[in-house]
Amino acid sequence: MPESRVARPRRFLVCEPRFFAVRYAINPWMRPEQPVDVSLARRQWLSLVDAYRRHGHTVETVEPLPGLPDMVFAANAAVVVDGRVFGSRFHAPERRPESVPYVAWFKAHGFDVQHPESVCEGEGDLVPAGRWILAGTGFRTTPEAHREAQEFFGVPVIGLTLVDPYFYHLDTALFVLDEENVAYYPEAFSPGSREVLERLYPDAVLATREDARAFGLNSVSDGRHVFISPGATELADRLADRGYVPVPVDLSEFRKAGGGIKCCTQEIRS
Numbered sequence: 107m108p109e110s111r112v113a114r115p116r117r118f119l120v121c122e123p124r125f126f127a128v129r130y131a132i133n134p135w136m137r138p139e140q141p142v143d144v145s146l147a148r149r150q151w152l153s154l155v156d157a158y159r160r161h162g163h164t165v166e167t168v169e170p171l172p173g174l175p176d177m178v179f180a181a182n183a184a185v186v187v188d189g190r191v192f193g194s195r196f197h198a199p200e201r202r203p204e205s206v207p208y209v210a211w212f213k214a215h216g217f218d219v220q221h222p223e224s225v226c227e228g229e230g231d232l233v234p235a236g237r238w239i240l241a242g243t244g245f246r247t248t249p250e251a252h253r254e255a256q257e258f259f260g261v262p263v264i265g266l267t268l269v270d271p272y273f274y275h276l277d278t279a280l281f282v283l284d285e286e287n288v289a290y291y292p293e294a295f296s297p298g299s300r301e302v303l304e305r306l307y308p309d310a311v312l313a314t315r316e317d318a319r320a321f322g323l324n325s326v327s328d329g330r331h332v333f334i335s336p337g338a339t340e341l342a343d344r345l346a347d348r349g350y351v352p353v354p355v356d357l358s359e360f361r362k363a364g365g366g367i368k369c370c371t372q373e374i375r376s
Protein backbone atom coordinates (compact mmCIF):
# COMPACT_ATOMS: atom_id res chain seq x y z
CA MET A 107 0.00 0.00 0.00
CA PRO A 108 1.72 3.30 -1.05
CA GLU A 109 2.04 6.12 1.50
CA SER A 110 -0.67 8.80 1.43
CA ARG A 111 0.92 12.14 0.51
CA VAL A 112 -0.14 15.60 1.65
CA ALA A 113 -0.33 18.61 -0.68
CA ARG A 114 0.78 22.07 0.52
CA PRO A 115 -0.74 25.07 -1.30
CA ARG A 116 1.86 27.05 -3.25
CA ARG A 117 2.22 30.56 -4.60
CA PHE A 118 3.40 30.60 -8.20
CA LEU A 119 4.50 33.40 -10.54
CA VAL A 120 4.08 32.78 -14.27
CA CYS A 121 4.40 34.80 -17.50
CA GLU A 122 1.99 34.47 -20.42
CA PRO A 123 3.76 33.29 -23.65
CA ARG A 124 2.41 36.23 -25.68
CA PHE A 125 5.79 36.83 -27.33
CA PHE A 126 7.07 33.25 -27.10
CA ALA A 127 9.26 32.20 -30.07
CA VAL A 128 12.51 30.41 -30.86
CA ARG A 129 14.68 33.14 -32.38
CA TYR A 130 18.15 32.07 -31.22
CA ALA A 131 19.76 28.81 -30.13
CA ILE A 132 21.30 28.74 -26.65
CA ASN A 133 20.63 25.08 -25.84
CA PRO A 134 20.53 21.91 -27.97
CA TRP A 135 16.71 21.81 -28.07
CA MET A 136 16.42 25.18 -29.85
CA ARG A 137 16.22 25.26 -33.67
CA PRO A 138 15.13 28.71 -34.88
CA GLU A 139 14.17 27.28 -38.29
CA GLN A 140 11.50 25.07 -36.65
CA PRO A 141 8.15 26.92 -36.46
CA VAL A 142 6.44 27.49 -33.11
CA ASP A 143 2.64 27.37 -32.88
CA VAL A 144 2.08 30.37 -30.59
CA SER A 145 -1.64 29.79 -30.26
CA LEU A 146 -1.06 26.14 -29.23
CA ALA A 147 1.65 27.30 -26.82
CA ARG A 148 -0.84 29.72 -25.25
CA ARG A 149 -3.50 27.00 -24.85
CA GLN A 150 -0.95 24.64 -23.30
CA TRP A 151 0.26 27.34 -20.91
CA LEU A 152 -3.36 28.16 -19.91
CA SER A 153 -3.91 24.46 -19.17
CA LEU A 154 -0.96 24.59 -16.75
CA VAL A 155 -2.37 27.65 -14.97
CA ASP A 156 -5.76 25.97 -14.82
CA ALA A 157 -4.28 22.75 -13.39
CA TYR A 158 -2.50 24.71 -10.65
CA ARG A 159 -5.65 26.62 -9.72
CA ARG A 160 -7.84 23.48 -9.73
CA HIS A 161 -5.42 21.96 -7.23
CA GLY A 162 -5.66 24.93 -4.88
CA HIS A 163 -2.51 26.87 -5.78
CA THR A 164 -2.27 30.65 -6.15
CA VAL A 165 -1.06 31.83 -9.55
CA GLU A 166 0.12 35.39 -10.22
CA THR A 167 1.38 36.80 -13.48
CA VAL A 168 4.09 39.15 -14.64
CA GLU A 169 3.39 41.11 -17.83
CA PRO A 170 5.40 39.75 -20.82
CA LEU A 171 7.50 42.13 -22.91
CA PRO A 172 7.93 42.04 -26.70
CA GLY A 173 11.40 41.01 -27.85
CA LEU A 174 11.90 38.64 -24.89
CA PRO A 175 10.74 35.27 -26.28
CA ASP A 176 12.09 33.23 -23.33
CA MET A 177 10.45 35.42 -20.68
CA VAL A 178 7.75 32.74 -20.29
CA PHE A 179 10.36 30.68 -18.38
CA ALA A 180 9.66 32.41 -15.08
CA ALA A 181 11.69 29.89 -13.06
CA ASN A 182 14.89 31.45 -14.36
CA ALA A 183 14.10 34.90 -12.99
CA ALA A 184 14.99 34.32 -9.33
CA VAL A 185 15.00 31.96 -6.35
CA VAL A 186 12.76 32.87 -3.44
CA VAL A 187 13.21 31.31 0.00
CA ASP A 188 11.56 32.67 3.18
CA GLY A 189 10.53 35.78 1.28
CA ARG A 190 14.13 36.57 0.30
CA VAL A 191 14.65 37.03 -3.43
CA PHE A 192 17.95 36.16 -5.09
CA GLY A 193 17.64 37.49 -8.65
CA SER A 194 19.30 36.30 -11.86
CA ARG A 195 22.22 37.17 -14.08
CA PHE A 196 21.61 35.34 -17.34
CA HIS A 197 24.37 33.57 -19.24
CA ALA A 198 23.05 34.48 -22.71
CA PRO A 199 23.03 38.18 -23.66
CA GLU A 200 19.64 37.59 -25.36
CA ARG A 201 18.03 36.80 -21.99
CA ARG A 202 19.70 39.45 -19.81
CA PRO A 203 16.97 42.10 -20.27
CA GLU A 204 14.39 39.72 -18.73
CA SER A 205 15.70 40.57 -15.27
CA VAL A 206 14.28 44.11 -15.49
CA PRO A 207 10.53 43.27 -15.59
CA TYR A 208 10.91 40.45 -13.06
CA VAL A 209 12.80 42.66 -10.58
CA ALA A 210 10.11 45.31 -11.08
CA TRP A 211 7.41 42.70 -10.30
CA PHE A 212 9.15 41.62 -7.10
CA LYS A 213 9.66 45.21 -5.95
CA ALA A 214 6.04 46.10 -6.71
CA HIS A 215 4.98 43.14 -4.57
CA GLY A 216 7.03 44.19 -1.56
CA PHE A 217 10.22 42.13 -2.02
CA ASP A 218 13.82 43.37 -2.02
CA VAL A 219 15.96 41.73 -4.66
CA GLN A 220 19.58 40.68 -4.20
CA HIS A 221 21.45 40.84 -7.53
CA PRO A 222 24.05 38.08 -8.05
CA GLU A 223 27.49 39.08 -9.32
CA SER A 224 28.04 35.81 -11.16
CA VAL A 225 25.96 33.99 -13.77
CA CYS A 226 22.93 32.56 -12.01
CA GLU A 227 19.72 31.35 -13.67
CA GLY A 228 17.32 31.27 -10.76
CA GLU A 229 15.38 28.13 -9.98
CA GLY A 230 16.63 26.61 -13.22
CA ASP A 231 19.80 25.76 -11.28
CA LEU A 232 19.12 26.64 -7.63
CA VAL A 233 16.53 24.22 -6.33
CA PRO A 234 15.39 24.65 -2.70
CA ALA A 235 15.00 21.18 -1.20
CA GLY A 236 13.94 21.32 2.46
CA ARG A 237 17.00 21.96 4.65
CA TRP A 238 19.34 22.83 1.78
CA ILE A 239 19.47 24.17 -1.76
CA LEU A 240 20.61 21.85 -4.54
CA ALA A 241 22.61 23.84 -7.08
CA GLY A 242 23.50 22.89 -10.64
CA THR A 243 26.58 24.04 -12.52
CA GLY A 244 28.38 23.04 -15.69
CA PHE A 245 26.43 24.94 -18.34
CA ARG A 246 24.87 28.08 -16.84
CA THR A 247 25.00 28.96 -13.13
CA THR A 248 28.55 29.18 -11.77
CA PRO A 249 30.00 27.79 -8.51
CA GLU A 250 30.62 31.45 -7.52
CA ALA A 251 26.87 32.03 -7.71
CA HIS A 252 26.36 28.98 -5.46
CA ARG A 253 28.63 30.63 -2.87
CA GLU A 254 26.78 33.94 -3.21
CA ALA A 255 23.43 32.18 -2.74
CA GLN A 256 24.69 30.40 0.39
CA GLU A 257 25.87 33.72 1.88
CA PHE A 258 22.59 35.37 1.01
CA PHE A 259 20.18 32.69 2.26
CA GLY A 260 22.33 31.24 5.06
CA VAL A 261 21.25 27.80 3.90
CA PRO A 262 23.70 25.05 2.82
CA VAL A 263 24.07 25.06 -0.96
CA ILE A 264 25.07 21.70 -2.40
CA GLY A 265 26.80 21.96 -5.77
CA LEU A 266 26.04 19.34 -8.43
CA THR A 267 27.80 19.17 -11.80
CA LEU A 268 25.72 18.62 -14.92
CA VAL A 269 27.46 16.85 -17.82
CA ASP A 270 24.91 16.41 -20.64
CA PRO A 271 24.08 19.54 -22.68
CA TYR A 272 20.47 18.36 -23.16
CA PHE A 273 20.11 18.72 -19.38
CA TYR A 274 21.70 22.13 -19.10
CA HIS A 275 19.76 23.34 -16.07
CA LEU A 276 19.39 21.35 -12.85
CA ASP A 277 15.60 21.51 -13.19
CA THR A 278 15.76 19.45 -16.40
CA ALA A 279 17.41 16.57 -14.53
CA LEU A 280 15.94 16.69 -11.01
CA PHE A 281 12.87 17.88 -9.18
CA VAL A 282 11.90 18.03 -5.54
CA LEU A 283 9.02 15.76 -4.55
CA ASP A 284 8.69 17.00 -0.95
CA GLU A 285 10.91 18.11 1.96
CA GLU A 286 12.51 14.65 2.08
CA ASN A 287 12.88 13.32 -1.42
CA VAL A 288 13.63 14.06 -5.08
CA ALA A 289 13.37 12.42 -8.50
CA TYR A 290 16.34 12.59 -10.88
CA TYR A 291 18.09 11.22 -13.95
CA PRO A 292 21.50 9.96 -12.75
CA GLU A 293 23.33 10.10 -16.10
CA ALA A 294 22.88 13.88 -16.29
CA PHE A 295 25.37 14.25 -13.40
CA SER A 296 29.12 13.81 -12.97
CA PRO A 297 30.13 10.61 -11.09
CA GLY A 298 30.89 12.56 -7.90
CA SER A 299 27.60 14.43 -8.01
CA ARG A 300 25.75 11.15 -8.53
CA GLU A 301 27.38 9.83 -5.38
CA VAL A 302 26.30 12.95 -3.48
CA LEU A 303 22.71 12.43 -4.62
CA GLU A 304 22.83 8.75 -3.63
CA ARG A 305 24.02 9.72 -0.13
CA LEU A 306 21.44 12.48 0.33
CA TYR A 307 18.54 10.60 -1.24
CA PRO A 308 18.97 6.82 -0.95
CA ASP A 309 15.23 6.45 -1.62
CA ALA A 310 15.01 8.81 -4.63
CA VAL A 311 12.78 8.08 -7.60
CA LEU A 312 15.09 7.51 -10.59
CA ALA A 313 14.11 8.37 -14.14
CA THR A 314 15.10 6.78 -17.45
CA ARG A 315 16.70 8.73 -20.30
CA GLU A 316 13.38 8.56 -22.23
CA ASP A 317 11.49 10.13 -19.33
CA ALA A 318 14.19 12.76 -18.90
CA ARG A 319 14.12 13.56 -22.64
CA ALA A 320 10.34 13.93 -22.36
CA PHE A 321 10.98 16.67 -19.73
CA GLY A 322 9.60 14.41 -16.99
CA LEU A 323 12.07 15.88 -14.51
CA ASN A 324 10.95 19.41 -15.26
CA SER A 325 7.96 18.71 -13.02
CA VAL A 326 6.39 20.59 -10.13
CA SER A 327 5.28 18.73 -7.01
CA ASP A 328 3.08 20.13 -4.24
CA GLY A 329 3.95 17.16 -2.03
CA ARG A 330 1.11 15.05 -3.39
CA HIS A 331 0.27 16.09 -6.97
CA VAL A 332 3.04 16.03 -9.52
CA PHE A 333 2.40 18.24 -12.55
CA ILE A 334 4.29 16.26 -15.16
CA SER A 335 4.83 15.95 -18.90
CA PRO A 336 2.49 13.23 -20.29
CA GLY A 337 5.43 11.76 -22.24
CA ALA A 338 7.18 10.68 -19.03
CA THR A 339 5.05 7.55 -18.67
CA GLU A 340 7.42 5.29 -16.75
CA LEU A 341 8.32 8.04 -14.29
CA ALA A 342 4.61 8.75 -13.71
CA ASP A 343 4.10 5.06 -12.89
CA ARG A 344 7.05 5.06 -10.49
CA LEU A 345 5.67 8.17 -8.75
CA ALA A 346 2.20 6.63 -8.47
CA ASP A 347 3.76 3.51 -6.90
CA ARG A 348 5.18 5.82 -4.20
CA GLY A 349 1.80 7.43 -3.48
CA TYR A 350 2.17 10.64 -5.57
CA VAL A 351 -0.61 11.64 -7.94
CA PRO A 352 0.66 12.49 -11.44
CA VAL A 353 -1.25 15.34 -13.13
CA PRO A 354 -0.28 15.31 -16.82
CA VAL A 355 0.09 18.75 -18.44
CA ASP A 356 1.32 18.87 -22.04
CA LEU A 357 3.72 21.77 -22.76
CA SER A 358 5.23 20.20 -25.90
CA GLU A 359 5.46 23.54 -27.76
CA PHE A 360 7.82 24.88 -25.10
CA ARG A 361 10.19 21.94 -25.55
CA LYS A 362 11.24 23.63 -28.81
CA ALA A 363 12.88 26.28 -26.60
CA GLY A 364 14.21 23.71 -24.13
CA GLY A 365 11.60 24.35 -21.46
CA GLY A 366 8.73 22.63 -19.68
CA ILE A 367 6.40 22.83 -16.69
CA LYS A 368 8.92 23.82 -14.01
CA CYS A 369 10.65 26.34 -16.30
CA CYS A 370 7.32 28.15 -16.65
CA THR A 371 6.83 28.28 -12.86
CA GLN A 372 8.54 30.49 -10.29
CA GLU A 373 7.67 29.48 -6.73
CA ILE A 374 7.34 32.29 -4.20
CA ARG A 375 8.25 30.75 -0.84
CA SER A 376 7.46 33.07 2.05
Ligand SMILES: CN(C)C(=N)NCCC[C@H](N)C(=O)O
Nearest residue numbers: 133179230275363364365369
Ligand atom coordinates in the same frame (compact mmCIF):
# COMPACT_ATOMS: atom_id res chain seq x y z
C1 LIG B 1 14.07 23.75 -17.50
N1 LIG B 1 14.77 24.88 -17.90
C2 LIG B 1 15.79 24.56 -18.75
C3 LIG B 1 14.50 26.12 -17.46
N2 LIG B 1 14.45 26.35 -16.28
N3 LIG B 1 14.35 27.12 -18.33
C4 LIG B 1 14.15 27.04 -19.70
C5 LIG B 1 14.96 28.05 -20.41
C6 LIG B 1 14.89 27.94 -21.90
C7 LIG B 1 15.69 28.99 -22.62
N4 LIG B 1 15.51 28.85 -24.04
C8 LIG B 1 17.17 28.91 -22.28
O1 LIG B 1 17.89 28.15 -22.92
O2 LIG B 1 17.62 29.63 -21.39
